[in-house]
Amino acid sequence: MIIILYLAVAIIAIAFSVLVYFLAQTLQSAQKTMDDVASTLEDMQEQMKGLNEETTELLHRTNVLAADVQxxxxxxxxxxxAVQGFGESLSNVNESVRKVTTSIENSGEEHAGKIAQTLQWxxxxxxxLHRWQGKKNSDR
Known part of the structure; x- marks a missing residue:
């Protein structure tokens, strides 16, 4: 029975050794994975720094451009x-010309009879005068 006990302890020791071996293999794989993750995070951190610098520069240029546009x-x-003032002035000139034209038309209509009479006179x-000159020329 002692042999069975020794044999059981030996089997337990071997099983424990196999367990430790596979556990060590698993931990080594986990360690390699964690190293890869850490390396990836470092690369990503460097890329984020570059992206942050570019974003800051772009924001600065955008602010300068916005100030320039303003x-x-x-x-x-x-x-x-000035264009609005010119338009208003031009409108005033047009209105003045319209008033003068209207005034001239009204004045012409009022004096049309007098002008016709003056032309007849x-x-x-x-x-x-032609008759008088004709008579004067015929008397000579």
Missing amino acids: YKSKSLNGIFD GKAAIDL
């Missing part, structure tokens, strides 16, 4: 105000 927009406001005066 400055140029303010510069254009003066031009738009002028024609009569020219006829008298």
